[in-house]
Amino acid sequence: DQQVKQNSPSLSVQEGRISILNCDYTNSMFDYFLWYKKYPAEGPTFLISISSIKDKNEDGRFTVFLNKSAKHLSLHIVPSQPGDSAVYFCAALIGNAGKSTFGDGTTLTVKP
Amino acid sequence: NAGVTQTPKFRVLKTGQSMTLLCAQDMNHEYMYWYRQDPGMGLRLIHYSVGEGTTAKGEVPDGYNVSRLKKQNFLLGLESAAPSQTSVYFCASSYPGQGAKQPQHFGDGTRLSIL
Numbered sequence A: 001d002q003q004v005k006q007n008s009p010s011l012s013v014q015e016g017r018i019s020i021l022n023c024d025y026t027n028s029m030f031d032y033f034l035w036y037k038k039y040p041a042e043g044p045t046f047l048i049s050i051s052s053i054k055d056k057n058e059d060g061r062f063t064v065f066l067n068k069s070a071k072h073l074s075l076h077i078v079p080s081q082p083g084d085s086a087v088y089f090c091a092a093l094i095g096n097a098g099k100s101t102f103g104d105g106t107t108l109t110v111k112p
Numbered sequence B: 001n002a003g004v005t006q007t008p009k010f011r012v013l014k015t016g017q018s019m020t021l022l023c024a025q026d027m028n029h030e031y032m033y034w035y036r037q038d039p040g041m042g043l044r045l046i047h048y049s050v051g052e053g054t055t056a057k058g059e060v061p062d063g064y065n066v067s068r069l070k071k072q073n074f075l076l077g078l079e080s081a082a083p084s085q086t087s088v089y090f091c092a093s094s095y096p097g098q099g100a101k102q103p104q105h106f107g108d109g110t111r112l113s114i115l
Helices: none
Strands: A010-014 A019-025 A032-038 A045-051 A056-059 A062-067 A072-077 A086-093 A100-102 A106-111 B004-007 B010-013 B019-025 B031-037 B043-051 B054-057 B064-067 B073-078 B087-094 B110-114
Touching (some): A010 A019, A019 A032, A019 A106, A045 A056, A045 A062, A045 A072, A072 A086, A100 B043, B004 B087, B019 B031, B019 B087, B043 B064, B043 B073
Parallel strands (some): A010 A106
Antiparallel strands (some): A019 A072, A032 A045, A086 A100, A086 A106, B004 B019, B019 B073, B031 B043, B031 B087, B043 B054, B087 B110
């Protein structure tokens, strides 16, 4: 059973508009969540994270929201730029073991 | 800083052949990981290591072995390659955070095809 799910394989938005990427999880033991961004032929790079004791974390154009009761998190990108076009992975982990469970990714396309 | 370096970047093998993928990191990270990514799927953990000389199984360990003889290197071995192991392999490393979770730093991947 997949513990971290990204139900939208792809998302297309216009430059300057908001991009919202969603992620759902099933394991209530997850206490830390991260978003990674991946360009073709490159490895994923860390984007933003949030602890389960918070419900929002903001870093420039990127904001992650966590709804623990719904076991749902989302990544908001405002305003979206063509350079944001990439695959975005949601990841969750428990404690300090370091092991992350990844979703299948959402491909974001930002059109000029 | 090179970060995480994976060798080789591409490789084609025949069924039954063996090979070793090398991962090297220069960030003095304790934790290292090997993942595979298949088309349309996320990263699945094969094996990981929390320190020199220690390894542990991840989600999909069958058909793979690993070794962490030096802190900076993590090797992934395929003893008898099978077509089902055709994938992109990513290595990552991280520092065990003290009360704060540390993100993983990834290499650029090794594209492996088994014929």
